[in-house]
Amino acid sequence: MEIVSASATDVKRLFGSAKETFGEMRGWDDRRVLDVLRRDVVFVAREQARPAGHVALHRDAVTAAIVIDQLFVAPTHLRRGVGWRLLGFAEGYAITEGAAWLRIVVEEGNWGARRFYRRAGFVPVETELFERVLPRPG
Numbered sequence: 001m002e003i004v005s006a007s008a009t010d011v012k013r014l015f016g017s018a019k020e021t022f023g024e025m026r027g028w029d030d031r032r033v034l035d036v037l038r039r040d041v042v043f044v045a046r047e048q049a050r051p052a053g054h055v056a057l058h059r060d061a062v063t064a065a066i067v068i069d070q071l072f073v074a075p076t077h078l079r080r081g082v083g084w085r086l087l088g089f090a091e092g093y094a095i096t097e098g099a100a101w102l103r104i105v106v107e108e109g110n111w112g113a114r115r116f117y118r119r120a121g122f123v124p125v126e127t128e129l130f131e132r133v134l135p136r137p138g
Contacts, residue, residue, distance in 0.1 A: 001082070003089045006042035006054060014044065014054045018072050036069045043089055045082050052077040055086040057093060065101040065131065066094035087120055095134050103131040 006014065015034055040056040053073035060067050068090055073082045094102045105128050106113045114130075122130040 001045055001047045001052065001085060003043050003045045003085065006037075006044040010044050010051065010054075011037045011042065013051055014042070014072070017051065017074055018070070033070070040069055041093070043086070043093070045077075045086055045089075047077065052080075053082045053086055055090045057090055059097065059099070060103070063101065063103075064099060065103045066090070066097060066099040068102065068104040071104070083116065084120075091132070091134065095136075099134060100136075101131045102134055103129060106130055 011034075015037055018033060036056050040058045042054055042056045044054045045052040051074060054070065055068060055072075056070040057066050057068055059065070068087075071083060071086055071090070073086070091102055102122075104117060104122070106117060108128055114124075117130045120132065122132045125131050
């Protein structure tokens with residue numbers, strides 16, 4: 001599996017895959033998801049040249065934290081370590097960028113995601129905001 005910067009072609013595929021999986025869920029918004037994919041730094045995990053998932057990141061201008069806007073694993077790749085790899089890649093990116101924290105908003109009722117991020121060393125700092133303190137480079 002490789003993780004690389006997403007291309008414009010990837011963005012279209014990533015959006016389609018995410019919409020197919022989550023498009024019927026309460027709170028889904030095509031425009032918001034597309035805006036994130038177009039605006040953020042996006043990395044895609046590929047296995048045999050096929051997208052297995054992606055992570056979209058941006059720097060919070062106020063706190064200088066790197067924020068995960070989306071971490072998505074294709075249904076065909078669930079429970080195969082893709083989420084862990086993408087999260088590790090996001091952490092490495094954030095450290096390289098000099099961020100002190102890696103943050104993500106996790107909906108209060110999304111217990112599976114909340115457990116995943118806690119196992120990864122994130123702690124809740126607000127009802128839906130989780131963060132992980134990052135080691136300083138050097």
